[in-house]
Ligand SMILES: [Ca+2]
């Protein structure tokens with residue numbers, strides 16, 4: 001069997017270098033993490049600022065932001081932020097690099113972790129087509145799917161708002177997923193190919209897909225979207241925290257927040273900015289749900305492992321999905337393999353295979369803990385609506401209660417549509 005060769009892909013997006021917005025300390029293999037070059041988050045105190053000034057000779061620039069509300073400061077500097085953060089911590093100050101967090105959908109491909117055949121998998125298509133699998137390694141792993149059956153709309157006395165901080169929302173799906181009248185151009189919208197290379201961007205459609213999962217799990221919940229993740233799937237601790245601090249201003253006991261991205265940190269410390277921003281949301285009685293990540297590993301991952309955040313692993317048909325992270329820090333698990341949900345309509349990317357793996361008509365199939373987390377967020381929201389209870393009480397019923405069934409290292413099984 002043969003197929004026309006797709007055009008060459010550009011360089012992988014996550015390369016370390018002077019112009020990249022993502023750097024990695026791959027040299028320390030057991031302590032690998034990603035971060036924004038030239039950025040640092042420190043405690044916004046006189047002591048920490050003077051310690052920084054002493055270390056870098058005053059060669060830094062403070063960025064005014066919402067982080068001030070939680071006692072932190074984002075700074076730009078020329079010096080190596082990893083070394084400076086470690087030096088500040090050694091001197092007793094709170095400081096971290098601005099850790100990069102990745103949206104999990106595009107790494108959801110089980111074939112990147114094992115050689116057995118699962119679906120939703122570009123490598124499988126490559127094998128079928130007799131083409132080099134590496135051609136597919138840097139493409140989105142979302143694949144076209146047929147429209148799933150409609151779900152019934154339960155009613156009840158309660159209300160719930162699910163906030164989805166992700167890649168944004170496809171304008172073509174807005175009327176169905178977030179049915180509000182917007183008069184302003186929407187800054188939180190996403191497009192399939194924002195870098196214009198003809199291919200679906202790595203994480204394009206991630207937020208739309210998640211909104212569809214929440215909509216099906218909680219058909220009468222209010223959904224709000226905030227774009228904090230780039231089309232290639234990267235976001236960072238400081239800027240996502242800024243968005244959460246803004247959200248905390250409006251959050252209350254009816255708010256559930258879905259965070260389908262994750263990252264490792266230097267020395268596995270809790271994320272500095274996100275921990276404080278999420279604590280602020282929790283003080284308003286909101287519930288925060290986060291994806292555990294797709295590394296097939298038990299290394300502690302953030303923000304899923306932050307205090308009182310519901311970290312969610314992915315289930316296959318009967319056990320942990322092969323790609324899913326796991327561990328004592330994971331509190332719940334939900335289906336995350338070959339999930340079908342909303343996607344771009346009328347997009348046909350540059351792959352020209354048969355079947356055409358990037359010709360979408362409103363629906364996609366995708367895998368990842370990114371898509372398990374919104375099942376849990378949506379289930380909590382639906383429980384709030386049906387029983388008229390606040391978010392914390394619903395989370396306790398579904399995930400917290402000690403009598404619930406738990407799988408080792410995966411937590412409570414949440415498997416309600
Ligand atoms: Ca693209």
Ligand SMILES: [Ca+2]
Pocket residue numbers: 348349350351352353356357358359
């Ligand atoms: Ca195509």
